[in-house]
């Protein structure tokens with residue numbers, strides 16, 4: 001009997017080849033599919049395959065095959081777990097009335113699954129594809145498991161594929177050679193997971209539809225990525241994802257929360273573009289802790305929820321200005337004035353940093369630091385108090401008052417000068433009057449600014 005042991009622990013019941021330990025199907029090739037050496041084995045395998053197909057037996061678990069082509073209709077399960085196919089394999093337009101098992105199967109040649117229909121569970125867990133593979137128009141009626149699969153061909157296509165239930169693509173590796181990974185117009189009706197998956201190069205989700213949650217947690221997108229015109233019915237989760245080059249979210253509809261926590265857009269070495277132009281956010285867009293190295297185009301966007309940018313970093317001040325303005329306007333629309341003030345402050349900072357050096361620093365000291373762009377009353381008040389203290393120390397040090405002697409009196413004088421011009425009934429010694437005048441000028445200005453900022457912030 002053949003030495004091959006199936007996953008369920010049973011032995012293969014087929015008689016062995018003379019001088020071998022396995023039946024023809026389970027006998028490995030001596031040389032990589034070389035007909036010269038293995039010609040006789042090729043023929044034996046082929047006879048065995050067509051015999052099995054005639055009997056309606058699609059259990060090819062662990063089989064080593066030259067190539068494979070199925071009839072159009074298969075009743076019952078199809079099993080290629082641990083199988084290895086050296087050449088071309090076609091499952092085109094096949095309807096499988098059962099489970100399709102390809103767990104850890106290895107396809108060394110191109111494979112076509114186009115138009116296939118799988119009525120039960122589709123298991124491609126750990127499968128490996130060394131050449132191009134097409135799942136175009138495939139209909140997955142139940143769950144589809146592609147976890148830990150490897151796609152190393154230039155083209156991997158799921159064009160117009162339909163996933164009725166959950167689709168798992170966790171930890172999948174699309175190799176460096178993968179020029180085009182295509183999920184164009186695919187429809188995911190159930191939840192879909194692409195967590196920890198690596199896309200070696202360009203990936204296309206254009207016009208695809210995610211009707212339930214779509215998760216791309218810690219996914220790595222190596223080349224350009226496009227989600228243009230896609231629609232997310234529920235949550236779109238990209239936490240910790242990394243986008244290598246250009247990312248297109250143009251005209252995307254996010255109907256649930258769009259979560260981009262800690263996402264890296266681009267990297268320090270190469271710029272790129274992140275385009276959210278024309279996208280629609282029905283709920284919140286969360287970019288907390290995200291890093292933007294690429295150029296961000298975010299205007300115009302349509303948002304009904306908030307745009308959250310707390311802890312978000314931008315490599316250019318212009319991006320910061322634009323993004324914070326969008327977030328600010330959104331806060332104003334939603335009536336959250338406190339949040340709006342924070343974004344206004346960041347927007348102004350982004351704007352300041354684009355100005356010529358001299359103006360940039362003057363604005364930094366006076367407008368940003370002391371007056372906090374008119375949104376930080378406490379800061380203005382603190383600067384005012386510090387001003388009073390500094391002036392009081394100077395007056396005290398030089399004993400500038402005619403009648404004063406205690407430090408407290410100098411402090412009192414400094415405070416009244418900074419609040420109301422009039423020097424609080426004290427007389428200043430001649431050369432120091434100018435200093436008192438300067439304090440009166442700045443102090444009253446800061447005091448008035450504080451009152452205005454405070455009133456604007458808390459009394460509307």
Ligand SMILES: [Zn+2]
Nearest residue numbers: 002012023026
């Ligand atoms: Zn066997």
